[in-house]
Amino acid sequence: MTKTNDKTIFRLLLLIVFFIFGVSSYTGYSEVEAEKFLNLAAAAYADSSNVTARQSCIDVSFPTDNFRVLMVMSTPCDKHGNQCQAFVAISDTTRQVIISFRGTNSAGQLLTEFSNGLEDYVNYTETDGSGNNVNVGHANVYFLDAMKQMWDDMVYPSINSRKDYTFLITGHSLGGAMATLTAFRIAFRQFSNRIKVHTFGEPRVGDLLFAGYFTAVVPYAFRVVHYTDPIPHLPPLNVDNPTGSGMPYHHPREIWYNDDFTSYTLCSDTNGEDWSCSDQKPFWDYGSKGVYRHTHYFNHFVSEYGSLGCPNSESTIKYAIVLFSLIFYFL
Numbered sequence: 001m002t003k004t005n006d007k008t009i010f011r012l013l014l015l016i017v018f019f020i021f022g023v024s025s026y027t028g029y030s031e032v033e034a035e036k037f038l039n040l041a042a043a044a045y046a047d048s049s050n051v052t053a054r055q056s057c058i059d060v061s062f063p064t065d066n067f068r069v070l071m072v073m074s075t076p077c078d079k080h081g082n083q084c085q086a087f088v089a090i091s092d093t094t095r096q097v098i099i100s101f102r103g104t105n106s107a108g109q110l111l112t113e114f115s116n117g118l119e120d121y122v123n124y125t126e127t128d129g130s131g132n133n134v135n136v137g138h139a140n141v142y143f144l145d146a147m148k149q150m151w152d153d154m155v156y157p158s159i160n161s162r163k164d165y166t167f168l169i170t171g172h173s174l175g176g177a178m179a180t181l182t183a184f185r186i187a188f189r190q191f192s193n194r195i196k197v198h199t200f201g202e203p204r205v206g207d208l209l210f211a212g213y214f215t216a217v218v219p220y221a222f223r224v225v226h227y228t229d230p231i232p233h234l235p236p237l238n239v240d241n242p243t244g245s246g247m248p249y250h251h252p253r254e255i256w257y258n259d260d261f262t263s264y265t266l267c268s269d270t271n272g273e274d275w276s277c278s279d280q281k282p283f284w285d286y287g288s289k290g291v292y293r294h295t296h297y298f299n300h301f302v303s304e305y306g307s308l309g310c311p312n313s314e315s316t317i318k319y320a321i322v323l324f325s326l327i328f329y330f331l
């Protein structure tokens with residue numbers, strides 16, 4: 001009897017050990033955390049004057065952290081002068097900084113804009129922690145200019161006195177590109193190495209060399225892709241020389257979700273163009289649902305969801321169903 005019990009306990013322990021190792025091998029991707037970041041990304045879509053909606057999205061993710069928004073700003077961030085909006089929020093309680101970027105509302109416009117965006121890639125020189133200028137590959141000139149503008153006017157003034165904080169950086173669409181570049185600058189300039197990035201539907205922001213630099217200094221970065229969202233495939237890979245200098249190339253780590261967000265594939269953590277993930281879908285296969293997929297993440301219409309203050313309708317319904325089932329069970 002005791003022997004069986006011992007065996008059972010041993011098996012349980014083994015299971016727990018396997019579970020822990022299984023989870024840690026995922027290099028920290030947590031869907032729960034990704035959904036928290038999505039609320040922050042959505043918060044950037046709240047009207048710039050709507051303090052309530054923005055705060056509400058933040059509080060849905062971090063109800064007890066006492067985050068307060070320091071600054072909201074807009075700047076042109078693409079070829080057509082579309083405005084990207086961003087905000088910085090601080091929790092002195094948990095010593096965290098949120099930097100969240102939104103893109104344009106028009107996914108259709110993005111599609112035409114990026115289908116021929118190769119010429120927009122320029123040499124990117126960044127200053128490292130010792131003050132040396134380093135060529136870190138190529139990046140999209142519009143995103144780069146917008147990042148620098150926001151850095152000077154908002155990011156640097158907000159984080160300068162908070163170098164020992166943890167940085168939660170996120171963005172949807174063009175906002176994802178801005179998030180990547182901002183996270184890179186914070187890490188490369190050695191402001192902090194406590195940086196967590198989740199982006200949603202991010203277009204290609206730099207080339208292979210940039211992807212390498214980015215991954216080296218921002219290892220905690222997840223690029224969530226909704227099935228055949230077309231924007232992460234733009235600007236398109238150069239079929240003849242995808243890894244060439246100045247050719248668009250993704251940074252890892254893609255998290256590739258199925259259409260209804262019930263499962264995901266964890267893609268390569270070293271190669272941003274993992275052909276077992278969204279790249280396997282041919283360019284012409286995006287179909288009419290492309291725009292829908294780009295604008296919807298974790299089953300939320302991101303911009304509308306954020307404007308409304310991230311109402312938790314879905315789980316309210318689930319909760320009600322559970323409650324009713326329980327009541328009927330006990331009747």
Ligand SMILES: *[C@@H]1O[C@H](CO)[C@@H](O)[C@H](O)[C@H]1NC(C)=O
Nearest residue numbers: 047050052053056307308309
């Ligand atoms: C701000 O957003 C909330 C949703 O959270 C909405 O109810 C409210 O009407 C908005 N306020 C203004 C001034 O637009």
Ligand SMILES: *[C@@H]1O[C@H](CO)[C@@H](O)[C@H](O)[C@H]1NC(C)=O
Nearest residue numbers: 122123124134135137245246
């Ligand atoms: C970019 O910078 C690198 C290193 O400084 C240089 O070798 C390369 O020729 C530059 N490329 C372009 C297109 O200017």
